[in-house]
Amino acid sequence: MPGPLDGILVVSLEQAVAAPYLSCRLADAGARVIKVERPEGDFARNYDTVVHGESAYFVWLNRGKESIQLDIKVAEDLDFMKKIISQADIFIQNLAPGTAARYGLGNEALQAENPRLITVDISGYGEEGPYAKMKAYDMLVQSETGLASVTGSPEGPGRVGVSVCDIAAGMHGLVGVLEALYERERTGLGRCIKSTLFAGMADWMTVPLLHQEYGGKAPGRGGLSHPSIAPYEAYETKEGGPVVISIQNQTEWRNLCEHGLKNAALADDPLFKTNELRVANRPALNAEINKVFGSLPRSEVIDRLQAGRIAFGALNSVADLSQHPQLERNIVDSPSGPVNLLASPIHLTGEDKKYGGVPALGQHNRAIRNEFSN
Secondary structure (H helix, E strand, O other): OOOOOOOOEEEEEEEOEEEEEEHHHHHOOOOOOEEEEEOOOOOOOOOOOOHHHHHHHHHHHHHEEEEEOOOOOOOHOOOOHHHOOOOOOOEEEOOOOOHHHHOOOOHHHHHHHOOOOOOEEEOOOOOOOOOOOOOOOOOHHHHHOHHHHHHHHOOOOOOOOHHHHHHHHHHHHHHHHHHHHHHHHHHOOEEEEEEHHHHHHHOOOHHHHHHHHOOOOOOOOOOOOOOOOOEEEEEEEEEEEEEEEOOOHHHHHHHHHHHHHOHHHHHHHOOOHHHHHHHHHHHHHHHHHHHHHOOOOHHHHHHHHHHHHEEEEOOOOOOOOHOOOOOOEEOOOOOOOOOEEEEEOOOOOEEEEOOOOOOOOOOOOOHHHHHHHH
């Protein structure tokens, strides 16, 4: 069964995470993705060797693609890449700002030759402004956007444990591509899409920013505690490990008091009767919850939470995630053997999702050159 983007040709001059994330999702949807790698390859191939000798990042983000080695500093290779792009629907690049244009790969030059082409430029901060020439890697942008300042424990800031800035830029680029494809159905013309690590993460920081600008104070670092909702964190039980609970509204708060804590009167306590009061009086609130949960085995706490229809979860390790009963997987071939990857989080009903393999460096050099040399 063809995917929704079957027949769409994507050329991606990409490396690292953000652009490969975008092109991987297009490949998952059935697009043909030609990954253009420098002669030595995408440097993400060498981040680590944990997956049969392959990089974990690379096998995650490059399934279903074709790999060709081209050096845009060599005129013959650059001309050949332009020839492929002239027949493409989408061109993605995440070179340093201004580099693509210097080699004739800017959107204006490419769309003059191929008006239907959709181009995507992914960068750290964009092509204008005082930070345009700054190098931007994920942790740097986590720091620049203030994400690190609201992450971690009260003792110090922390890095979010996955590459959220890269992923956000790739996701926003994907949204832009799908919008442009839909618009092209009406106009027949492509668009240029700009997606940056900084803008993507700044958008995700809107709530802390609004607290700062309108409330005079950004949320502090609270570990697993939610900065503006309470109770919303992990609580230890007598045995069986901690339980994480989330109270989102007053009905749930009353249910927690009645069923979880067996203390219905607590719901109207002057210290806790609204969410803002509970946040302001979090230590006292946690003392009340810990007094009950800490005296019960986890199984009994869960029974009480289920009786009150309270949202809860487990504080899992990555090893626990590996065995999680809700996890969906697909086997994908790689140059060094099959990889048991997670299935895409994008599901279309009635679709039996199959993914192409992870390409070896330059695996499709000859085939692509033969196809586009005529």
